[in-house]
Amino acid sequence: MLPFLLFLPTLAFGATPSLWPxxxxxxxxxxxxxxxxxxxxCYGEDCEELPNDIQDGWDRAAPLIFSHSVSSSVSTTLTISIDDPSAELNLEADESYILTVSESTIEITSPTQLGYYHALQTLSQLVEFDYDSEAxxxxxxxxxxxxxxxxxxxxILVDSARHFEPVPTLHRVIDSLxxxxxxxxxxxxxxxxxxxxDSPSYPxxxxxxxxxxxxRYTVGDVEGVVEYARKRGVRVMVEIDTPGHAASWCKGYPEVCPSTDCTQPLNPSTNATFDLIEGLFKDLTGGKKGEGIFPDDIMHLGGDEVDTSCWSSSDDISKWMEDQGMDEDGTYAYFIGRVQEIAHGMxxxxVGWEEIWNHFKTDLDPTTIVHVWLPGSSVGPEATKAGxxxxxxxxxxxxxxxxxxxWDSMYEAEPTDGIAEEDQHLVLGGEGCMWxxxxxxxxxxxxxxxxxxxxxxxxWSDKGSTTKAADAEGRYKEFRCLLNRRGIEAAPxxxxxxxxxPESPGGCLDQRR
Incomplete structure (x- = not known):
């Protein structure tokens, strides 16, 4: 019987492959x-020609696996078995895989190309290079x-509005993900x-x-980023934050803002605002499920940090709210509901930031996804309990x-803390936010x-195997060095x-501040 170990973080560093995650x-x-x-x-039972995405996946992985130029007489067969090599990217996609390495062959089995991509990343961390034998x-x-x-x-959230992030930068971020x-x-x-x-409808x-x-990004720029990500198994979820965080809209279309002096949140009292939002959303989504330059099923609508005082300080908006029988909070709810309806129609x-839950609780459309972000927030347990x-x-x-x-605070954070076990399936996951x-x-x-x-x-990893940062520190340092070797400017x-x-000369593993 072959000896085996269950890979747990308590194993001595270096005793087994140093994989992350x-x-x-x-x-x-x-x-x-x-x-x-x-x-x-060798793809499939008869070693068929590889589908484009499968070949592309290997073409990207091979330079990571074989990063040194060597001459070798060793020949290896990689057998690839994938049920659906062009599976759609969505929350339900199966990303599982089995990677098997024998004395002379490697085998990857996965229901989709997504699991295959992950298996190649794992394989790239398993391979070692001996500098003495160059093998x-x-x-x-x-x-x-x-x-x-x-x-x-x-x-990972990337913010291209506070500083512009050029397309090549976005590509490098996607690669690193x-x-x-x-x-x-x-x-x-x-x-x-x-x-x-550059919105075609509202240039x-x-x-x-x-x-x-x-x-600025052209439509072609954005389409290129989304396709670049798709080929690598990465969904791109766009966020158009409304009604707050929208003062930049006023420069081209001042009628959608309360006034020149008080520019946000967007003006709820005119159909011009919602016509613009609908036109913009149609540019982004194509107006139908699975279409548009952002075909992802999920769209983030923001809804956070809405200071409604601009509405009351505007005579026109204040009168409109009075005529509608709504106060500032009621107008906020009206705005969120109307924009959600536009997105649902496409x-x-x-998704909305957690302020929409704090304000409206279960009055929100029950399909709304609540994005928890405030320090010390208890919204996760509250929202999941309500379904x-x-x-x-x-x-x-x-x-x-x-x-x-x-990093250790980030590592030991747990998205399901305080959430009843029967509700934890409602936690879709999480994000690191790079504002x-x-x-x-x-x-x-x-x-x-x-x-x-x-x-x-x-x-990614099982909750029970990754609770303490101290047990992961060795692997974490190794992964940072791996990123550096791949040209990713990961800090010490x-x-x-x-x-x-780094504060002084030293090897990658020893660098610190």
Whole structure:
């Protein structure tokens, strides 16, 4: 019988492969399988030609696995078995896989191409390079990993409105997400400071609302980012925050704002506001489920930090509210409901920040997904008890722009804390939020990483195997070094303040601030 171990974080560092995030289960022996860059890909029972996405997945993984140029006579067969190689990206998608390594062959079995992508990432961490012999190998063989994510929604929010993030930067962020098995780019596209998207229906939004003529996305730019992500198994969930965080809209269409002096929240008293929102949403979604430049089933509508005093200070809006028999809070509810209805009419489920729950509780449409973010929030237990789904991003724990939040605090945070066991299935997952006030291309990756890896493991791995940061520290340091070797500017792993540079010469594992 082959010796095996269940891969747990309490094992001595280096005793088994240093994988991040931890797989659900692994058994292994103590052999070594030689490996070379000459890998024969065998797809299906008859070694058929690989579907495009499957071939592309290998073409991306191979340079990560074989990062050194060597000559080798070792030939290996990678057998790939996938039930649905073009599965749709959504919350229900099956991302599981089985990776098996014997003395001479590697096998990946998955229901979808998504699990196959994850298996390749795991394989890329298993392969070792010997600098003395200039040879590749996989230790701890025979080896079998059976793996699947704990949560379906595992993301990073990127904010392109406080500072513009060029398309190549977004591509690099997406690449980095896949290394940690994260599967959602939450794209906070527009905000108070800028509107960097060229809407075909309302072109002055981008023309007037962007920081500059170069800091804008065309429809083709956005389509390219979404397709780039799709090919890598990453969903792109767009956020258009309303009615607050929308002052940039006024520059091109001042009629949708209360006044030139009090620009947000958006004007609820005119159909011009909702006509613009509907036109913009149609540009983004195509008006139907599964269509548009953002075909994802879920759309984030914000709804947070709404200071309604501008409405009362406007004579026209104040009179309109009086005529409708609504106060400020009632008008807020009216706005949220009407915008949700527009999104639902285009086949989208909707997410809103937790203020909409704090204000309206179960008066919200029951399909609403509540995004938990306030420090110390208890909304998760409240909303799930009432049957609402949640995404978890508590700012005191998972906001990446909070530079003094340590990786171990992020790691030991638990999205289901306080939630009854029978309601925990309503926690869709969570996100690390990379708000952009002090982030642009120059520092975004070292602010996301490596602390984002702590969030990634919490969202992927089994709850019981990943409770203590101290048990994960060795693997965490190794993963940061892996990111660096792949050209991702992950900051020193033991930083007291996120994204600070190393303070002195030293190896990757030893760098700290």
């Amino acid at each position: 931890l797989p659900q289960a692994m058994k292994h022996g103590d052999g070594v399988m030689p490996l070379g860059p000459d890998v024969l890909l 590749y190998s996989i230790p701890n063989t025979p080896l079998t990993i059976t793996d699947s994510p704990r949560f379906a929604h595992r993301g 896949t290394y940690a098995k994260l599967n959602v780019l939450h794209w906070h596209l527009v905000d108070t400071q800028s509107f960097p998207f 002055d939004l981008g023309k007037m609302g962007a920081f500059s003529k170069e800091e 086949g989208r489920e909707v 609402y789904r949640v995404i978890w991003s508590r700012s005191d724990l998972w906001y990446l722009d909070w530079l003094k939040t340590s 952009g006030e002090t982030v642009d291309t120059s520092d975004i990756l070292q602010t996301i990483w490596p602390r984002g890896a702590a969030i990634a493991e919490r969202l 792993s033991m930083n007291m303040i996120g994204r600070e540079a």
